[in-house]
Amino acid sequence: MDRNQLKKWFKSPAKMGHKYSLHAIYFCTGCGIIEVPPSITARWDAERFGVIPVATPRQANLFLITGYVSTKTLKAIIRTYEQMPEPKFTVGFGSCPINGGMYWDSYNTIKKLDKYIPIDGWIAGCMPRPEAIFVAVTHLWTLIDKDMANGYKKYREKYKYYRANQEKIFGTLDWPPLFS
Amino acid sequence: MRELELYFGPQHLGMVGNFSITLNVEGDRIKKADANPGYLHRGFEKLMECRTWMQNFPLVCRINVVEPDHIELIYSMGVEKLAGIEVPERGKFIRSIYCELARVASHLFGLWAYANMLGFDTVAQWAMYHRDLILDLFEELTGARVYHIYIRPGGVRRDFPQGFEDKIINTLHSIGGKVPDYNATFFENRLFEKRAKGVGTLTRENAVKWGAVGHAMRATGMEYDIRKIEPYAAYDQVEWKVHTRNDGDAYSRLLAIRDEMIESVHMIFNLIDNMPKKGKVFAKTPNPFQWKIPAGEAYVRCESSRGELGLYIVSDGGDKPYRVHFRTPSYSHGLTILEKVLVGESIADVGNIMISLYVVAPEIDR
Amino acid sequence: MEELKNNIKSSFDKVKITITDNIMIINIDKNGIVTILSFLKNIGYKHLALISCVDLIKDNKLEIIYIVSAYMDNDHEFKEKEKRNIIIKTRIPRDKPNFMTVMDIFENAEPYERELHELFGIYFQGHPRLTPLFLELEYEVPPFRKDFDTRKFVKDFYEDIPAVE
């Protein structure tokens, strides 16, 4: 830790805490999960950056959406996302959550995930390499530093629209609105 | 005691892949298990009907992310059978070597998942590291880490680069050198034995009744291996044997997997020795944009690392498949056997049994 | 193979059998499915590999396909029998897709039939739980039928949803 780093720590410990302790929720939403085990194990070791998978959404602050999102998974994703305590960050991993990718004409997958929950950053590619996760993490650090990773604030503000979009897919949702 | 409804997955550390089991538990015992797939359903078989024969290759390999290679192989075999294409000899050998490498990588991934389920991080991390060494080989050969699209109708996409055989041998030797370590820490660990023996037992009658294949069948003592029964690629040209165990529980399944892994490594050495040193690796196929395959139907099967993988394919004489249906080994394992075997076990063993059966969710949902 | 063919021919009427390589294709009337599957199971073809369905929209029929093969009788020896795949086919009308379950014969038929019920809209009589297996949404036409256009559906359903600015 050099001097600049220490200064930052004293200035805003919360922000630095979030930067260096990104606990990712372990949710294998798609095939991107295949590159998560290599990146948390011996070859790449994400724990160096403070990124570890945790068991429940309550303990997490990073949501790595790994790969295509089918409608059934979208429901689980929304519920998981809403359970996470704020501040929380989401990263879409792979081409499929960006625009449908390979499954652009599939009747059962969601194209453009950011219509339903806010996404702070994307990792393009199919499959992105494990290094891409680290690039994304360092980018997320910059975003947190500049207060630009504010997807959760957007979700709070625009909740009405997000909820409307979610209801367009599922008809009615069987849980009450998170914000009124 | 109160009966609880416990959702095991889709968001759960003990779940590999996006799959869910609803458990009714009483204390630590499972009263009823209800598999709930569909989180990964993309309608592959429908999408393939809208794409030409060659365009389907990027799709098929994504059916099973853990081991895309055998799915490529089975699709190529299906197309070859419909179109009547013969694979050159060297292409056959390369296919075999490639599939065996994929099998070892897939089993190492399975070992990672399994050891993780038991809380055995150390071995899990080693296995994942060694899998990465094999992925490096794939990367050199095909240019991709996970989805290779290397096998194509008529053979393989390109020949081995120069000196690649030696690289394979070196990598496998360096992994094989660690087998005593794995044995000492994991396979011969008394605690592993205690955790896995008698858990998730599948008797011979039940295995036959519920359609078990692959290592689950071999763990009950039957040498049921499609590579022997209906040899494809170059499996009939080298010496190798099928390893079995007799108890049918998670312990014997894991040991069957270990033996199979070691056998695969020996088989690769054998294949490299017997391989024709020169020759074509792919047969010529027509222009992929105008390739029409005569009407007909075919059923082909091969042995993936999880068991019997089949493909039923129908052509109506057009440039697109009329209907494809993959028979994936995880289907019966995950939806029939898992539900029945879990009853009466402890919740501590859900992940244990699931991974020992090698249930991979994308393969079920397709 | 020939022997099996003659055997089946003699005990069932209205069957058409073709043989290519290791595959035997049996075309049979829809009422004969249960009997022929139990017949095959009794002579050793105990492994139900697949239940599939092909939508023959031109003939206005759905073709249901059962693929069975044999497990080994002896643990260490291979016989000719294990190499065979037997495909049994039958056709049912497309607009009234009712059929009977084969769960009494092969227990692992359950998820396959649930899948076909969901993706092709075939109703299997006697099946204990024909609940949704894969799909979350409800589609007007079962999605694997040929008249379901997935590209059109995607355009109509997903692309209308506005992005959140």
Added chain:
Amino acid sequence: MNIIEIILSPLIALFTGIFFLGLARKIMARIHWRYGPPIYQPIIDIIRLFSQKAMSHGFIFEMGLILSLAGSILVILFLPIGTMCPLSTGGGLLVILYVMLLGPLGIALSGGEAANPNTSIGISRKFILALCYEVPLLLILLTVMTHYNTISIIKIVERQSINGWSFGSLPLLLSGISYVLILPAILGIRPFEVVGAAQEISSGPQAEYGGKYLAFNTIEHGLNEFIGIALFVNLFLGGGDLFGVFSRITNTVFGNIVGIIVFLLKMIIVFVMGLFINAVFPRFRIEQAIKYLWIWPTLLAFIGLIIVIIVN
């Protein structure tokens, strides 16, 4: 003087406990062939957790956590750290034994409020495990008390600096071994990591904690590790004594500091040994853990007790 000690000893325990969590992650990483996180990673995590919004499930949910935290701190006040023991004149071992149960009790109360099935299963496991190791622990403490003829922990430590460590003395050897066998269960590391088994029950009692509650839970976990090891070091490894080398300066301020340092060093050694065990075992099923804990450690502790009674 006493006030300073009362403030100082929980602080030392807190930092040591959190340091242990970091050390555990680093050493485990090295065994896994990984580089591992920085050793201060748990502190970062705790800062992060405190800054995160958390969901509360009601009054008991919060009070239970505080109760368990208070219980752990109370135990620490009764434990000598080196020569420092704020409440040495109090009840000694018996009080420790009772107050140690407050930790699981608080977590149970708090988790019960959360109504998550994973939590309830985790709590039931926690109590079963506590019940299992309490039996041999009670026998061990009884043995030690009988041997030294006192219930005061500080006297036991003093006697060890004169007579040599209890682990080296023949009558107490079996009890010492028994304590080593139950130590992983007390610390909650593998093979007894059944309570917070992430792969089985989504980290069990912690499943519903987020934000500051998880931070308190982590601190509580650190304190628990401290207590389990500190008790062992005090009872069997002579506390802050190092073969009487520093006996001449025992009563000076410098001597106190040296005592604390020696004590902590001993704790680290014991903890690292525990980590090695942690690295090479999978976890038990809960019924296997019961079987194991009620056979070997209990048997050894019981034989140890009989030997001590005969010798005395």
